[in-house]
Amino acid sequence: MVVSDSQCSDTWTILRVRGPLELKCQLDSTDVPLMHKVISRTFGTLQSLVKSEACVLTVCDSPVIIWPNRGVHATPDEITPNTLCEDLQQWIQTDEQESTGKRSARKKSKKSSSVSIINLRLMMEATTTGPLPPPILTRTIKKSHFFSTTLPMDCVIRTNCNDTIKDACERLVEALSHQLCEMEKVILQHMKGMTLLVPEPLHFLLPEPKGLVTVVYPAGVPDSQLETQRRDLHQRFELLDDWPYFRRANAYHFPNEPYRDGYLRNPHLVLTHPTLDNGKVYLVQGIYSYHHYMQDHMDDNGWGCAYRSLQTICSWFEQQGYTERHVPTHKEIQQALVDVGDKQKSFVGSRQWIGSIEVQAVLNQLLEVTSKIMFVSQGSELASKGRELANHFLTEGTPVMIGGGVLAHTILGVAWSETTGQIRYLILDPHYTGAEDLQVITDKGWCGWKGPDFWDQTAYYNLCLPQRPKTI
Template sequence: ISITVVYPAVQEVAVVCSKAEDFHRRRNTMVDLVSNVHAGLPHPLPLGKCSQILGDYLYFHYGCDGVDDRGWGCGYRTIQSVASWLCSRDGAASQKNQVSPAPSLPHIQQALVTMGDKPGSFRGSRGWVGSFEASLVLDFFYGVPCKVVHVRGGELQRVAVPELHEHFDTRGSPVMMGGDRDNSSKCVVGVCTGEEDSYVLVVDPHYYGPKPDRAELQRRGWVGWRKLSSLDQTSFYNMCLPQTADVNTD
């Protein structure tokens, strides 16, 4: 099942700070963010079909802006990583990666309240967000509609893999993925398929601590290729695929 969510971009949102205001408010707490944390990882199947994102993104993770969101903020961090890719595509990302061009956690919550998706009590809460909310937020802030694909338990290979290959080959943007039994948000930036199994390239937002380096994140498994069969086959998954311009269109 796939759903394309189209929400008109909002031009004036009084409750959302400008980029300059956001910079001054957060610059003392935001740690430097690492870009393209998957770079340098070899393909798990040298002879398999592999598809990956095109372009640059920043790695958002628990606590990266001074907010201790462990246990509830992984979906927000994945949204921020995807948003940074959208901004980088337009040349809006900071070259030093000191401040990310992505909505803050309060901005995301306020946007969902403004759109009527969440009640006013959602502001300032520890309420979770998933792939559907991600589709609303990315369209709200960037005017990018998203395709939301629901994958039933046990159908990752049949449904998710071809969707991911097509998406990375035509759109090139990161994908947000999460489920019910497996409710840990994942930023997926690649897929690789062989004869016996497939792999997804996962950027995990659950890291918490000082600024890591790319090699450390890869060594400790915060980013890496994961066998599709290692995911919970009894869980359903929702994937949010930003419908950016077709990379194959001249």
């Protein structure tokens, strides 16, 4: 299911509907075709339910309630079917405001995301109007199986600045119905005897103009067993088989949800690109975590910069779905170098530095990732490496570790002019020792654009350029 994209501005609004639907079936037979028929009939009932007048959508943290199948009736009365979707934001209460139900101005930071998220809750009316039919009691003695599971409905649509609530409700109801169809397929395909696998909806942001795509996977089935499904998805959306777009690690992270591990992601995105004559910007592709001195209760100030740069690189491979291995600790990095015969056993637990060659060895040992090494005899030569670095970020898109003397940094991109030779480097500095404060990190230059004079002009440098596996 492809979600429509905004074409009228640089900002767009995502409407996300979540809520449980109960799947309950009574199976009077263990005959597989009959079981499938009963399950399909139950899903049909749920589809009718989300299209019925009993379906209700509530906007989270607001007094707004919408009946999408009742002429898009809504409360408060100021909200009509022709109200713009983005206008719902003014009804949402912030944490600091009292829950008075009144509209509130929402202040935006100068570094805020261009994506607005409106969360809605899927509910069903339990009460009915008019006289109720009298209860009928029956007694039947027979052997049957009863099972139930909760379907975690999770649908998104991406709206543009002209979309009304009426437009959005039609698309949301259709998305809910479509997701039930996909969940039915997953349950029937992976059903073993009387055991059901819970369907798991995930959202993926594909290259423009495809936009947001929702995929339903069977929960508990590892990515390694879903390659056939991913290959089919690549064909359906006309994607090359050289990037794991549909692995779980690549699921879209909604900007309003914090990362649980506490690390900052992609701090460079808030920076303004440098302007060069006929210059182009070439950046890291995908998501990485910022690893630096003194994190993880580890005092590595003065010796651990290359370890931290390596951790940033490993986080990139983990968060793009190329590996399920966690980001290694300092000791795990040291043990990997012992295992490959590069260091003695006494190296584990020490405070010894490592360089680009060791980073290359650890990536190969722990992640099975190969790397190219670029040797630069003195820092002044780095200014002439614009073409090689631009090509790396264009084709591989991975963070680059650069080591010189006792210092290591991470290069996240270059701004380079082919005609003038001007170059700027996007540097992520692992020597930072403070808290995860994006404002401080970007304003103080711990993540920022640097000129050729950033490097020691007489020191030698080795650059480790990790190569991206070509896989789905």
